[in-house]
Amino acid sequence: MSNFAAATRRRGALCYSRSTVSPIKRIGILTGGGDAPGLNAVIRAVVKCAWNSGIGCLGLEDSYDGLLEFDRSRILAPRDVTGILRLGGTILGTINTGNPMDSMVPTSDGPRVYGERVIDMFHKMGLDALIAIGGDGTLAIGHEFFKRGIPLVGVPKTIDNDIVGTTNCFGFDTAVAFATDAIDRLHTTAEAHHRIMIVEVMGRYAGWIALYAGVAGGADAILIPEIPFDIDIVAERLRARDKWGAKFSIVVVAEGAFPKGGSAVLQEAANEKHVERLGGIGAQLCPAIAELTGKQTRSVVLGHLQRGGAPTSFDRALATRFGGKAVELVMTGQFGTMVAFDPPDIVARQLEDVVGKTKTVPMDSDLLLTARALGVTFGD
Numbered sequence: 373m374s375n376f377a378a379a380t381r382r383r384g385a386l387c388y389s390r391s392t393v394s395p396i397k398r399i400g401i402l403t404g405g406g407d408a409p410g411l412n413a414v415i416r417a418v419v420k421c422a423w424n425s426g427i428g429c430l431g432l433e434d435s436y437d438g439l440l441e442f443d444r445s446r447i448l449a450p451r452d453v454t455g456i457l458r459l460g461g462t463i464l465g466t467i468n469t470g471n472p473m474d475s476m477v478p479t480s481d482g483p484r485v486y487g488e489r490v491i492d493m494f495h496k497m498g499l500d501a502l503i504a505i506g507g508d509g510t511l512a513i514g515h516e517f518f519k520r521g522i523p524l525v526g527v528p529k530t531i532d533n534d535i536v537g538t539t540n541c542f543g544f545d546t547a548v549a550f551a552t553d554a555i556d557r558l559h560t561t562a563e564a565h566h567r568i569m570i571v572e573v574m575g576r577y578a579g580w581i582a583l584y585a586g587v588a589g590g591a592d593a594i595l596i597p598e599i600p601f602d603i604d605i606v607a608e609r610l611r612a613r614d615k616w617g618a619k620f621s622i623v624v625v626a627e628g629a630f631p632k633g634g635s636a637v638l639q640e641a642a643n644e645k646h647v648e649r650l651g652g653i654g655a656q657l658c659p660a661i662a663e664l665t666g667k668q669t670r671s672v673v674l675g676h677l678q679r680g681g682a683p684t685s686f687d688r689a690l691a692t693r694f695g696g697k698a699v700e701l702v703m704t705g706q707f708g709t710m711v712a713f714d715p716p717d718i719v720a721r722q723l724e725d726v727v728g729k730t731k732t733v734p735m736d737s738d739l740l741l742t743a744r745a746l747g748v749t750f751g752d
């Protein structure tokens with residue numbers, strides 16, 4: 373064994389090498405759910421690691437839909453993934469349309485039950501395993517396919533960082549970096565005009581982006597779904613800043629935040645094609661805070677900008693490690709699992725332990741407690 377192989381084995385990193393004999397000859401790879409910076413880095417890592425172990429990859433387009441027809445997939449060799457490490461989005465395409473498992477779909481062979489068609493085509497395409505990169509929805513569907521006999525490994529992705537079992541998902545660091553930069557920019561204009569700026573960030577039912585970007589950007593109020601807020605308490609904190617001479621304030625609000633006794637603001641209710649779409653709390657807070665503080669107030673929604681652009685170096689490295697680990701799990705037959713970050717290691721979790729749950733900000737989070745100690749209000 374080479375020194376490198378011995379060293380990586382000692383640290384619990386990739387435990388296979390080119391000489392590992394695996395019955396796996398062909399892996400299908402797909403990306404599902406909302407995109408997140410780092411998806412392409414995972415694809416690249418999977419394709420290259422697999423190739424170097426004599427395994428071919430088939431890229432499936434638009435999540436599990438890539439298994440509906442032969443012409444919705446393409447072979448991926450290293451030359452097909454060269455240069456995509458730094459690209460946002462996903463070269464495979466993705467969709468975010470709920471769980472189609474038992475619905476009827478039109479196919480070139482006539483109408484079929486979605487789940488049955490996917491399983492049938494998995495075998496017809498000569499696949500030995502599937503790597504599904506996605507958020508909770510994609511992983512939950514993957515878990516269902518695993519239970520129905522598909523050898524599957526999941527890779528967690530989401531800017532929201534709300535997947536149970538992994539400290540970080542790739543995409544989160546990039547989203548936080550973007551939101552922090554936006555808050556920095558809003559600081560200067562807020563200060564110049566002695567205004568309050570409200571910044572609405574994504575995150576669904578978890579306040580991770582708001583908490584991290586809020587602290588990193590020096591926000592005065594951070595409102596997260598885990599802590600229903602009282603607007604009078606928020607306004608009191610902002611008025612207090614005026615009294616000691618800080619004539620401007622920054623409020624970071626997670627899209628899923630809601631007032632005590634209230635509920636989250638929706639852009640669109642859930643329907644058969646999509647889960648509910650959150651958004652609009654910043655705009656709702658704007659006139660209320662202006663009235664309670666007597667200060668000019670403006671609100672900005674960062675929206676999908678948080679999902680675009682190049683992944684940070686942290687996300688590139690994490691995504692690459694996830695991709696390498698996913699290939700290791702496939703080669704060693706550890707299916708029904710998800711790769712996860714358990715610092716400093718990349719580990720495997722059982723899908724059944726993570727799907728259908730949401731990792732929210734715990735009330736004893738050191739970052740949350742430190743923010744409180746700094747005087748940041750959470751509106752409680």
Ligand code: F6P
Pocket residue numbers: 406468507530531532574575576627649650679
């Ligand atoms: O899960 C990622 C995420 O960006 C959430 O933060 C946001 O609520 C949702 O996706 C938006 O979904 P869509 O892109 O379908 O509007």
